[in-house]
Amino acid sequence: MVGAGEKVDYVFKVVLIGDSAVGKSQILARFARNEFSLDSKATIGVEFQTRTLVIDHKSVKAQIWDTAGQERQPLPPPDNVVSHPNLAIWLARRYRAVTSAYYRGALGALLVYDITKRQSFDHIPRWLEELRGHADKNIVIMLVGNKNDLEEERAVSTEDAREFAEKENLFFLETSALQATNVENAFQTVLSEIFKIHS
Ligand code: GDP
Numbered sequence: 001m002v003g004a005g006e007k008v009d010y011v012f013k014v015v016l017i018g019d020s021a022v023g024k025s026q027i028l029a030r031f032a033r034n035e036f037s038l039d040s041k042a043t044i045g046v047e048f049q050t051r052t053l054v055i056d057h058k059s060v061k062a063q064i065w066d067t068a069g070q071e072r073q074p075l076p077p078p079d080n081v082v083s084h085p086n087l088a089i090w091l092a093r094r095y096r097a098v099t100s101a102y103y104r105g106a107l108g109a110l111l112v113y114d115i116t117k118r119q120s121f122d123h124i125p126r127w128l129e130e131l132r133g134h135a136d137k138n139i140v141i142m143l144v145g146n147k148n149d150l151e152e153e154r155a156v157s158t159e160d161a162r163e164f165a166e167k168e169n170l171f172f173l174e175t176s177a178l179q180a181t182n183v184e185n186a187f188q189t190v191l192s193e194i195f196k197i198h199s
């Protein structure tokens with residue numbers, strides 16, 4: 001840890017993405033404040049949290065962005081949901097503006113699914129597409145299978161996820177924000193890799 005008022009050598013922005021309720025906010029709470037809450041509410045207000053750590057004798061401030069306001073979805077609403085043409089245009093613009101702001105300047109990403117929710121893993125390619133369409137071309141991406149404390153409810157095998165990660169050139173870890181398993185490891189890996197690229 002680095003004390004208050006000490007100099008910061010680098011600030012790295014990292015974004016959290018993935019379906020609603022996979023545990024993004026709890027992963028961030030664990031990393032930034034070493035806290036966890038079982039009845040966490042959908043994220044409102046806070047756009048990012050920071051934690052400063054030391055990598056190679058340099059102080060690195062990690063600025064971790066979490067979804068603020070209503071949950072974002074990887075794609076704009078389908079046309080049939082929006083009937084009024086002006087509203088459709090407005091929503092599409094708003095979607096693009098919010099999405100670009102979220103990814104702007106991000107050097108790392110945690111792409112999170114819930115190992116007990118198959119659908120959250122099946123949506124990963126869409127999140128990856130959105131990420132690659134908006135972020136820095138050198139962005140460091142970690143695929144994160146969260147809630148691995150719920151082994152008896154597992155719906156995504158570690159092998160499937162690892163295979164996908166290898167194919168797509170992503171780092172991969174399973175985590176538990178609840179038990180604090182691999183959360184530190186996931187951020188450390190991403191931040192060290194960013195450091196190698198940008199220092
Ligand atoms: P978000 O919508 O992706 O930000 O998800 P949240 O962080 O709000 O978490 C959604 C729910 O899953 C909450 O009830 C959390 O307490 C719970 N949760 C998050 N991480 C874990 C975990 O590692 N294990 C278990 N068992 N529950 C978790």
Ligand code: MG
Pocket residue numbers: 024025026041042043066067
């Ligand atoms: Mg959240």
